[in-house]
Amino acid sequence: MSDPTRQPAARVVNVSKTYGTGAALVRALDDVTLELAEGEFTAVMGPSGSGKSTLMHCCAALDVADAGQVYIGDVELSALGDNELTRLRRDQIGFIFQSFNLVPTLTAKENITLPLNIAGRRSDPGWFDTVIETVGLGDRLGHKPNQLSGGQQQRVAVARALVSRPAIVFADEPTGNLDSHSGAEVLNLLRRSVDEHGQTIVMVTHDPVAAAYTDRVVFLADGKVVDELREPNRERVLEIMASMTAPRMQADGTR
Numbered sequence: 001m002s003d004p005t006r007q008p009a010a011r012v013v014n015v016s017k018t019y020g021t022g023a024a025l026v027r028a029l030d031d032v033t034l035e036l037a038e039g040e041f042t043a044v045m046g047p048s049g050s051g052k053s054t055l056m057h058c059c060a061a062l063d064v065a066d067a068g069q070v071y072i073g074d075v076e077l078s079a080l081g082d083n084e085l086t087r088l089r090r091d092q093i094g095f096i097f098q099s100f101n102l103v104p105t106l107t108a109k110e111n112i113t114l115p116l117n118i119a120g121r122r123s124d125p126g127w128f129d130t131v132i133e134t135v136g137l138g139d140r141l142g143h144k145p146n147q148l149s150g151g152q153q154q155r156v157a158v159a160r161a162l163v164s165r166p167a168i169v170f171a172d173e174p175t176g177n178l179d180s181h182s183g184a185e186v187l188n189l190l191r192r193s194v195d196e197h198g199q200t201i202v203m204v205t206h207d208p209v210a211a212a213y214t215d216r217v218v219f220l221a222d223g224k225v226v227d228e229l230r231e232p233n234r235e236r237v238l239e240i241m242a243s244m245t246a247p248r249m250q251a252d253g254t255r
Contacts, residue, residue, distance in 0.1 A: 006037035008071070009168045009200040010059050015068030017054050017223075028054040029065070030223035036168070041194045041201045043211040045237070046220035047245055052204045053172065055220065059202065060170045061089050073167055090119050094161030094169035098176040100153045102145045108152075109141040112159045123163055134196070135159045135189055151182025158189055162199065169193075171203040175210055187213040208237035219244060 017029040028051045036042055036059070044052045057063035058070055061077055070077045072092055080088060102111045112131075116123050132138055135155040145153050154174060161169045171190065175183035191213050193199040203214065211217045212234045219227040221244050229236060 006039055008035040009038040009073065010202070011035040011071045012055070012059060012065075013069045013071075015055075015058060015065045015070060017051075017058060017063070017065050027223050029058070031068070032220075032223070032225055033068075034218065034225055036200070036202055037216075038167075038200045039194065039198045040216060041191060041214040042203070043214040043217045043232070044202065044204045044220065045206065045208075045211055045217055045241065046226075047241075050220040051223040052220050054223075056170050056172060056202065056204050060093055060095065061085050090115065091164065092167040094164065094166035096154075096157050096161050096169060096171040096174045098173040100145070100150075100157050100177070102153055102156060104145050107142050107144055108137060108148065108156045111145070111156050112141075112163055115160065116164055119164075121164075124165075127165065128163060130197070131159050131162050134162075134192055149182065150178050151185050154178060154182070154186050155189060158186065158193075162193060162197075168200045168202065171201060173205055174203060175205070175207065180209075183207075183210070208234045208241065211237045 012032055012034050015029050015032045016027070019026045019028055032051075032055065044055060046052045054063065058065050061072070072088060075088065077085065077088075103114065106114065113123055132141070135158055137152070137155055137159060140148060140152060145156070148156065174190070175186055178186065187210055190201055190203070194201055203210070205211055212232050214232060215230065217229045217232045217237060218225060219229075219240055226244065227240055229240060
């Protein structure tokens, strides 16, 4: 269960999503109801094809559910027009991608402030300085992506997601392209942004080490929420993942 003392930053109610038709029909989400508490770091885990990325995309207004309701705060997404959805994504939601998604011709500072500039907004100087201090990029703001390590590029991407003070940040395998040292730096940074600044972060990951940095892990299988874990550690996450994959292997006859 989500923390009852916290308000939900996002929630889905009886959400279903399918792709394809006929024999090729895939039920990516099957009547999912879930709350994502504000000020928490939540991991979403599950086997390949479990629906975790689809869930994130529906929550982040990047995809549309076939049935059910999706809320960011108190706003129900299906009630919004295209322009309102665009504003909500721009103003209320931050994104961190596995592939960094930086503009190669822009400096780190320009990449960080790009979404605000596109929206015609100025960054709050005090908050910008706080974000830069948090991500440890003060001496790299003038560097372009090809002058930065992978870990530094992802820290730029994290700063870009935080600088607009979104209600919620969605991170899609944010350490997937990083070595273990750089990955740990980014995960510590995300943890700090929750603990020190009250940020809400939802991270899709397959890595039990990454999940151990979070407050709560939600496990999906076959489009359904099948388990969750608070105050996770690597060993407990591995146990649950193993228990989820064992029936599949037996059914497939692969082990």
